[in-house]
Amino acid sequence: MVASSVLGFPRIGAKRELKKATESYWAGKITSEELFEIGSKIRTENWKLQKDAGVDIIASNDFSFYDQVLDLSLLFNVIPDRYTKYGLSPIDTLFAMGRGLQKPADEAKGIKAIDVTALEMVKWFDSNYHYVRPTFSHSTEFKLNGSKPVDEFLEAKKLGVETRPVLLGPISYLFLGKADKDSLDLDPISLLEKLLPVYIEVLNKLKEAGAKSVQLDEPVLVFDLPQNVQDAYQGAYEKLAKGVAGLDIVLTTYFGDVRPNLKAIANLPVSGFHFDFTRCPEQFDEVVAILKDSQKLSVGIVDGRNVWKNKFGASLKLIQSAVDKVGSDRVIVATSSSLLHTPVDLDNETSLSEEIKGFFSFAKQKLSEVVTLSAKINGSTDAAITKALEENAAYVEARNTSKIINNPEVQKRVAAIDSNMGKRQNAFPARWNKQKAIFKFPLFPTTTIGSFPQTKEIRINRNKFQRGKISAEEYEKFINEEIERVIRFQEEIDLDVLVHGEPERNDMTAYFGEQINGYAFTTNGWVQSYGSRYVRPPVIVGDLSRPKPMSVKESVYAQSITTKHVKGMLTGPITMLRWSFPRDDLDQKTQAYQLSLVLRDEVNDLEAAGIKIIQVDEPALREGLPLRAGAERNAYYDWAAESFRISTSGVADETQIHSHFCYSDLDPNHIKALDADVVSIEYSKKDDPSYISEFKDYPNHVGLGLFDIHSPRIPSKEEFIEKMGKILETYDAAKFWVNPDCGLKTRGWEETKLSLSHMVEAAKYFRGKYAK
CATH class of the missing domain: 3.20.20.210 (TIM Barrel)
Known part of the structure; x- marks a missing residue:
């Protein structure tokens, strides 16, 4: 039997x-x-x-x-x-x-x-x-x-x-x-x-x-x-x-x-x-x-x-x-x-x-x-x-x-993709010459990856709004207050590039998926990601399209209350794909291209609204990589990178594109293929400095994740200085951005304040050292 x-x-x-x-x-x-x-x-x-x-x-x-x-x-x-x-x-x-x-x-x-x-x-x-x-x-x-x-x-x-x-x-x-x-x-x-x-x-x-x-x-x-x-x-x-x-x-x-x-x-x-x-x-x-x-x-x-x-x-x-x-x-x-x-x-x-x-x-x-x-x-x-x-x-x-699966307009748009859609106007050196004249960043510019602590109060108000206990106007007022709190804190510790903190977002995949036609969502579909961190992956059930802008309102508000630049924050096409349950009746390349067109529209809308720095995160890029080398892996390298570039290449040279990767053991050549102006990489647990040396000839800029946001411990200023000093033995100071290794969503405010303050102090220490 x-x-x-x-x-x-x-x-x-x-x-x-x-x-x-x-x-x-x-x-x-x-x-x-x-x-x-x-x-x-x-x-x-x-x-x-x-x-x-x-x-x-x-x-x-x-x-x-x-x-x-x-x-x-x-x-x-x-x-x-x-x-x-x-x-x-x-x-x-x-x-x-x-x-x-x-x-x-x-x-x-x-x-x-x-x-x-x-x-x-x-x-x-x-x-x-x-x-x-x-x-x-x-x-x-x-x-x-x-x-x-x-x-x-x-x-x-x-x-x-x-x-x-x-x-x-x-x-x-x-x-x-x-x-x-x-x-x-x-x-x-x-x-x-x-x-x-x-x-x-x-x-x-x-x-x-x-x-x-x-x-x-x-x-x-x-x-x-x-x-x-x-x-x-x-x-x-x-x-x-x-x-x-x-x-x-x-x-x-x-x-x-x-x-x-x-x-x-x-x-x-x-x-x-x-x-x-x-x-x-x-x-x-x-x-x-x-x-x-x-x-x-x-x-x-x-x-x-x-x-x-x-x-x-x-x-x-x-x-x-x-x-x-x-x-x-x-x-x-x-x-x-x-x-x-x-x-x-x-x-x-x-x-x-x-x-x-x-x-x-x-x-x-x-x-x-x-x-x-x-x-x-x-x-x-x-x-x-x-x-x-x-x-x-x-x-x-x-x-x-099922009629919910097929959308002829989406299929037609994917069929019309050509190679020019994945190319910026100029290569990075020309873009950087324009960008540095606009941004005037100091040496070792500091930023964060995007999210700030999701407090109990944020979760309660989100839940109230979802259950109709507060109005859309009341919820927007609450979110704007949270955004202002995050902006003022970042100004206070003197971060160089700010984020709005993402208080309106329940999850970096689900938040966008909820605004994209072709997704379905569960209430209790939780899956363990690590430790006590669980995610609720949305499900791609049909062809994907964006009925309206998804993140512009919050980004514009954040930028309106500060003179510093605020990054627009988006989740990249491969991460949207890999952190969802994908369709099993359509190849993943086509699903990624559908998502890249959705994000291209959003990136262009952010730029048109005055957002000059836009981060499109791809922490799941490694997950899509075929486990064995060969033709299938090479093909993935090509279409994954192209889907990212389709998302980000519709903007002017002066608009700076960032991306982020964490816990992924990525080949630096794959990161380079994205052609982002600045990439941030998890480095807090790396013991091998040779990983960074592989970026030595990489013209674009790299932000190194200097502390572990998955841990409650608070690194001291001296710890940051020691880590940065080791990195600077092999890496060009002119291309070195300073940031945590991931978003701060799961951390508490007190540890966040101290860790980021110590990080900024370490960056200023090296500015002084290199200015001499």
Whole structure:
């Protein structure tokens, strides 16, 4: 019989219980015991939900209070020394590694001051989820530092739920990490022999607890792996199999094509493999060919990365092909990846139209899809299964004929795009000569990325306006007061280029999407981005167009109350695409071009309204990059950069275009291809100065993110001076802008005021130094 499987479930809770709990704990409002109790409740609900849905193979250890990779670092004692000297509890160590920690001394209680920055945070493959990068050194001592996987397996078992524990595999864990700043000559994969005994130890403990199988995720198999990493698989998994006899290991990949690395895993002693056929169905024949007679095939066919309903007809054909090749007892119908990347429950959506709601499937609904597909393949004649299949066929037909999807005018405009639309009037040197005469910026000009703290008062008033409790006039008056507050503060600390603070914006994608035809919005469609930061991605359901200006009013008001220049702030086409759930019936290039035309109109309107500096942010540019080098990646480089340039190239030379990137490990050549006048880059957690040296010959200007806005700690003036001094050893002072590494939306006002004041003081210090 074909079994059903879910690789992981969202851990945030149906009503964002995890966010509320962790932030309450950080604020000292609840104890660690209360925090753990809420985590246990979420896990219990998740396991029972899956069991009641009829899922055969349910994951455990998919829960985390912050990040599953960070959990593994804590479990395996991969904790840099700077986090161990304060005697923190395990949960506080976890949070300090994830978000930094800064506490004053309390001499009366004998408590020493704590000041430690967070570890580097980067994007999880091509998703908007961020993981905390493991950081290794020559002195790293792997040892089992807790029992989380075993504890959660036993917790589920006590509830009567048999689970399959999930761990990131050893090679992926090392490859996704990096060497610490004092061990830059270290290749993390060289630590494999030291790490494997700890994996064996935890797997044996799971076996002793009653686990029959374990899911080891090796998602790096969809990367271009160096030969030494490919070679590591055979020996590593032979040692695991030998060291943990009797425990089935399912090696799991997702997010792409494993074929270039297939030789590395073709003869592994594992009980089965999982492959993602939603992202790469073309790999089917070749991956099936490596299976040994006893190995199982987990067919990733229900999309863990998008909200569209599964098309049962196409999925059943592929599953049946798997059954025909290997037999029903060796096939598992599964989600393509963990459902971490999807909202929890469509039943919580009450404001969507019935037509659009009928197109979607969230994590809870995907459980039914997995179960329905496996039941049909097993020959079920149950009335509920028959009804589900009939309703799904009707969905496919309804979506194909829906009038909300196609807009001939938008399609005509995209077809008319030509190469000239992506070119500024002149190259940057000529533009800069005109701009510097207008702006007269000092050396090391200071600015921020855009947003300022979203206070409780802002959220309350936005909610009142949305519910009709205050009028549009009252809400606009409130927003203007908030804008003036932000402008006056920036003038007070003497920032050079100001922003209006974005108090009217709930999210940098959703805010604009709400004003673009072709988008749909959820009420409770939250997805974890990192830690307690959740986003509610809009869904692109049809062709995209802008009925009216989206941001001009607020920008014009902000500019009218100051003599300094205020940046217009927009979200770029690739970020709008990648931070939405995109259509699955239209290629992403075309969707990006539709968005670029929407933004081109907005940029031109801002310029016409007197806004001379316009920032079009592209923090998600890296997420769209195909995971493997080659023709597909090169094509993406071309159309992604062109879509940005189409958005920004309709303005005069005198209008300065900025862009921003964060946590993206971008190739500098890709940034250069955008031809923005000024780009700001996350640099607060970078240990390698060579990254900036790659911009040495770049004529355009670069703003370096000097402090981590995802952490509550406040850098001192001296810390800024030290960081800027190191950068200036390799980078041209004349092209160096000074800014935070991202927007300040999630920070509090007090830490924002101090951090920005220290940043400006450091910039002035260097102005004085370079003026001598």
